[in-house]
Amino acid sequence: MAYVAVKGGERAIDNAHTWLAEERRGDPAVPELTLAQIEQQLGRAVDRAMGEGSLYDRELAALAVKQAQGDLIEAAFLLRAYRTTLPRFAHSSPVDTAAMTIERRISAVFKDLPGGQLLGPTYDYTHRLLDFALADPAQPVATAQAAATPEAMPRVADILRHEGLMEADGSPDGEPGDLTREPLAFPAGRDIRLQALARGDEGFLLGLGYSTQRGYGGSHPFAGEIRMGSVAVEIEPAELGFAIDIGDLVLTECQMVNQFKGTKTVPPQFTRGYGLVFGFSERKALAMALVDRAMRAEELGEDVTAPAQDIEFVLYHSDNIEATGFVEHLKLPHxxxxxxxxxxxxxxxxxxxxxxxxxxxxx
Amino acid sequence: MTPHSLPDHPHPARRRWMAVLARADAAAIETRLQACRDLPPYIRLRGPESGLVMVRGRAGGAGGPFNLGEMTVTRCTVRTDQGLVGHAYVPGRDARQAELAAMVDALMQDPARADTLEAAVIAPLEAAQQARQATRTAKAAATKVQFFAMQTMRT
CATH class of the missing domain: 1.20.5 (Single alpha-helices involved in coiled-coils or other helix-helix interfaces)
Structure with a gap:
């Protein structure tokens, strides 16, 4: 039975929201957080809210994180709601991640790759010990700098493709579907799947990606390449009639490399799952790439046996705004x-x- | 990300200054403009108004396009008293940045002013952006690693 609306309780609701605002602020003796502080010092929370809110705007995401008291699903929800108030001016040309200004780039398959491996500002290789020095304000040690060699950083996938060991990317043409305009429908092409994954819940995708590693639709993945940095966004406004560069976005990209036995018509080669996410969101990009590859099972003639390979199952449950709406509506009067x-x-x-x-x- | 001019672009110079203005905040443009006297009056033809651009990626990096997610963008169009029309699309929601960028875009099309504005506004903003980027690139370069596999270590 559908949810039946209720009336009444306005004063209690108002009072509850007033108290919420007070609780959000906390002890007035403690200085209030500024948006700049959140944006600068809680950057990964901002990245996650932008990714799952599917809206790149660091300041708005910081506001959403503050308003939601750090509840990142609530923050993403606020961003999704806000975007509906804005007109769509244009769509960009597909961003060129090969031309990314790289701040981190690693490969788990080649140790010596053209352009080298750059760790960037990573948590990898830290000991995960609580740093009590952070409890007191202090200036961090100045970061080392080194002369950057103007060396090209080709995608690892392109290196393997030169040897004929990697599947080609599909046709670069076509007009992609858009989940913000048309509701999800099946069969869902890879364009729709990638859009859904890019805005999907990190925890859900992490769990599904993990399940493929544990044997539920396993495809023996290697992190072929992870790169993080800024890419320029280009649009071609009708009033100008030529492409303009409207600034940079920070993105994280993951190319997951998987073995493929081949078929009668296709030789044995490597296939790939792809992850591309707003901000510095490496775990999400890895999980997205694992799940993207798992959902290609049918296309590649593999048995579809596991949850991560079931396109409908994944796409119907990956969106945390929809999921939270349906789960949390159980709290309302029935x-x-x-x-x-x-x-x-x-x-x-x-x-x-x-x-x-x-x-x-x-x- | 460097705002570079593409070889086959019809208006490489304009593309470059628009890219520089898109990456400069309103305060920085305003400060640089203080060095330019006699800025002509202009009217706003459109905006400044905020909206969205759907950012696209490609499957696998080079395959079919897909919609990655949206970004906020603010645009503005102005016309100077000489009839020059300037456009701006800047990331984010800063109306002042978009309006200043549109005005500078209009004035850069005036051959009598372009050199002055280039020297006072565009070139210094571009240099600051490049310096900021160079610092980050140098920090990234300092994290370049050489992993030694066991096989290599034995030899």
Missing amino acids: YVDFQSELQNVRRMQAEAARLRETAEAAE
Whole structure:
């Protein structure tokens, strides 16, 4: 039964929201957080809110994180709601991640690759020990700098493709579907799948990606390449009639390399899963690439046996805004629905008691 | 990300200054403009108004396009008293940046002013952006690693 709206309780609701605002602020003796502080010092939270909110705007994401008291699904929800108030001016040309200004780039398959491996500002190789020095304000040590060699950083996938060991990317043409304009429908092409994954819940995709590693649709993945840095965004406004560069976005890209046995028509070679996410969101990019590859099972003639390979299952459940809407609506009053359930259960109990009495009488 | 001019672009110079203005905040443009006297009056033809651009990526990096997610963008169009029309599309929601960028775009099309504005506004903003980028690139270069596999270590 559909949710039946309720009336009343306005004053209680207002009071609850006033208290929420006070609780959000916390002890007034403690200085209030500024948006700049959140944007600068809680950057990964901002990145996640932007990615799952599917809206790149660091300042707005910082505001959403502050308003949601750090609840990142709530923050993403706020960003999704806000975007509906803005007109769409244009779509960009596809960003060229090969031309990324790289701040981190690693490969788990080649140790010596053209352009080298740059660790960037990573948590990898830290000992995950709480740093109590951070409890007190302090200036960090100045970061080392080194002369950068103007060396090209080709994608690892392109290196393998030169040897004929890697599947080619598909046709670069076509107009992609858009989940913000048309509801999800099946069969869903890779364009729709990648859009859904890019805005999908990190935790859900992490769990699904992990499941493929543990044997539920396993495809023996290697992190062929992870790169993070800034890319320029280009649009071609009709009033100008030529392409203009409207600034940079920080993105994280992951190319997951998987073995492929080949078919009668396709030789054995490597295939790939792809991850591309707003901000510095490496775990999400890795998980996205694993799940993208898993969902290509049918296309590659593999058995579809596991949840991560089931396109409908993944796409219907990856969006945390939809998921939270449906799960959390259970909290709202369902008095009418429950009344009918009560009547049902009472009737069934009475029926069961009557049958028991009839059976006993017959004995 | 360097705002470079593409070889086959019809207006490489304009593309470059628009890219520089898109990466400069309103305060920085305003400060640089203080060095330019006699800025002509202009009217706003459109905006400044904020909206969205859907950013696209490609499957696998070079395959079919897909919609990655949106970004906020603010645009503005102005016309100077000489009839020069300037456009701006800048990332984010700063109306002042978009309006200043549109005005500078209009004035850069005036041959009598272009050199002055280039020297006072565009070139210094571009230099600051490149310096900021060079610092980050140098920090990244300092994290370049050489992993030694066991096989290499034995030899």
